[in-house]
Amino acid sequence: MRHPDSPVLAEGPPGGSAPLTTLAGPQASGTLRRRRLLLLAAALVTCAGFAAGLVAVLGAGGLDALDLALLALCLVALPWTVLGFWHALIGLWLLRAGPAGLAAAAPFAAAGERPEPPRLRTAVVMTLRNEEPERALARLRVVQESLARTGHGAWFGFHVLSDTDDPAIAAREEACLAAWRAALPPAEAARLHYRRRAENAGFKAGNLQDFCARAEEELMLPLDADSLMTGEAILLLVRIVQAHPRIGILQGLVVGAPAESPFTRLFQFGMRHGMRPYSLAMAWWSGECGPFWGHNALLRIAPFAAACRLPVLRPGRFGGPILSHDQVEAVLMRRAGYEVRLLPLETGSFEENPPTLLDHLARDARWCQGNLQYVRLLRLPGLLAVSRVQLLWAILMFCGAPATLLVLLLLPWRLLDLPRETPAGLAAALYLAWLALSVAPKAAGYAEVLARRDTARHGGLLPFLAGILAETLFSFLLYGIAMLRLSVVVVRLLLGRRPVWGRQRRDAAGVTLGAAIRGLADVVLIGAGLGLAVGLVAPGLLPWLAPLLLGPLLAVPLAVLTASPRLGARMRRLRLCATPEEIAPPEEIRAMRAGSDPAPVGRPA
Structure with a gap:
């Protein structure tokens, strides 16, 4: 049975007319409208x-078809960058405004500081598909132990939802559990559960929907195989959602866990510092x-x-x-009259980023394929x-890359006949x-x-400044590589060629020269041609x-170098691109570093 305080869908007004119960003071709906118009106006004026x-x-010598094409492509590539600037x-x-700035952006966050115990039961859910079970479940066990230390662990159930289709890995999952x-x-x-589906219908989203149809808890905390959260971070989210019954989804800010891979250290150093102002x-x-x-x-289950079951296109x-x-589930939740809120605070919520350049490009390609499907959803x-x-x-996020590449492809033709004026x-x-920008x-x-x-x-002033310099250079090299690879992905998708994705790698193990050449040949050839x-x-x-x-010209050596365990160890000794959790690790990060396993189950040779 559900908790009597748990709201159901029928309790609120239908559609977007639901009262915004978390709004307070400057967060009134009229002010929100003005903020949105202000951001839109600033972006449009900049563009x-x-x-x-x-x-x-x-148009110095008159606008012809080539000039108009270049202009249109530049304007397609601009919005994502301009919005990032604002x-x-x-x-x-x-x-810089401190607590007042947080109150203006997220007034509901104050409820998380009240020392109230949980009143709603929460299902902590980890979805798996052919992952390393020992590794993933070690993180879930850290979460369980952290919640137990808060004294409120009895309010949380732990569910492993498997879509694994490899019998050997499935056997390891069952043995670990x-x-x-x-x-x-x-x-x-009794609060630790395991369920494995025979078919991967609907992928991860379908697995979660199947679980929700049978769940006895009121709230759900989905975790990926590389997720880690502290018990206090989870309780913070629970207190906020309890205090505001119209919140349907409360997204916490996720940061990268301390990493050994040079690629990961560089990538998440920039990502973390960019996400703080961006998410706020x-x-x-x-x-x-x-x-x-x-x-x-x-x-809220x-x-x-x-309301959030996905349509099949x-x-x-x-x-x-x-x-x-x-993001589709977010807009469907809002359509149902519930709020989707972002808590822009670093609270003890972690994930692991790809360990190598090749893994990063594969992840970006998956996201690109998924986001471009939104073209079919704009008229929902x-x-x-x-x-x-x-x-x-979300669509424009992946349109900038091919647009920029087309600008570079057309640029030599324009330079052949460049007017003197x-x-x-x-x-x-x-x-x-x-x-x-x-x-x-x-x-x-x-x-x-x-x-x-x-x-x-972050390791001290000099390491921090050195990290800024290293990450800025790295980010420009990475942008050029990602621009070409995503352009290739978009072309293949437009031609109807759907890539088949394998299991994601989570641990850094180096990249050989041969693997880098095979994985980046298209990027290097296109870059050299340009x-x-x-x-x-x-x-x-x-x-x-x-x-x-x-970036494209140096892609192969960059892939090998940024996957080097030796370079990663040296960066860690120098505290280069360090995170606060690396300098002063909380207990959960120390447990993760120690490689604690949920059970002493050996891996098959």
Whole structure:
């Protein structure tokens, strides 16, 4: 039976007219509307300024079809970068405001600080598909032990939902769970459950929906195989959702766990500092229409089960089961009259990022394929306007790469017939401004740490500054590589070629030269072709395009170097790109580092 205080879908008004019970003071709906209009106006004015500058550059000798194509492609590539810039400015302003900034963006967060015990039962759910069970369940066990230390562990059940189709891995899952259950007191063992589906219908989203149809708990905390959360972080989410019964999804901010891989250290150093201002700004304007990232979030089971079952798209281009389910579930939850909120605080919620360049590109390709399916969902009936904008935004995230590549492909043709009166200075200024805007979120995060003189938590001032320099160079190299690879992925999808994804690698084990060459040959060849074309037509332009072309040319050695365990160990000794949890690890991170297993079950040779 459900808890009597648990709301069901029928309790509230239908659709987007539901009262926004978490709103308070400056978070009134009228203010939210003004914030959204302000962000939209700022983005449009910025894009219009770029457009005017591009017209002045491209139209110096009159606009022809090639100029119009270049203009259109540049405008397709701009919105994601421009919105990132304005998120950086707004987020930095809110960060500098301290508690007042958090209150403006997330007034509901105050409920998490009240020392109230849980009143709703929560299912902590980990979904698995052909993962290393010992590794994944070690993290779930750390979560269980952390919740037990809070004194409120009895309110939480633990469910392992398996879609594993490899019999050997399934046997290991069952053995791990059996040994873990045997080591627990009877009351705790009764709250540890395992279920394996015979078929992977609906992928992870389908697995969660199947679970929700049978769940006895009121709330659900989905975790990925690489997720880790502290007990206090989970209780914070529970207290907020209890206090605000119209919250259907509460997404916590997820940060990267301490890593050994050089690639991961560099990537999540920039990501973490960029996400602090970015997520705060997103909470400030998105309000009750926040994002959902699919894990490390608290969901209200009744409305999720009733309203968030995903449609199956008709066969065809971008058809079939929806792959990037999280944002679709967020807009469906909002359509049902419940709020989707983002808590923009670093609270003890972790994930692990890909250990190598090859793994990162594979993950991006999966996300690209999933997000482009949203084209088929933009006309879903009943969605709020903000929800449709969010789906469009997710699509644009992966449109910038092919648009930028097409600009580079067309650029040599324009340079062959460049009018003498072309304002080269304006062209250079626009290009440099675009590069600056692209690094704005990370720069805002770095600036805020320096302004607070808080570099000790990140290894000290010199390691922090060295990390900024290393990550900035790395991010430009990575952007050029990702731009070409995602462009190839988009072309293949448009041709109807669907990639088949294997199991994700979680641990760094190095990348051989042969593997890097095989995995990045297309990127290197396209990059070399672009560089050759520009070099033949306008060699003076090559230094300007170095931020975009060096990455593809150096992709193979970069993949090998950033997967080197020796380099990773040296970076850790130097505290280069360190996280606060690496400098002063909480108990949960120490347990994860120790490699604690849920049961002494050996892996088959």
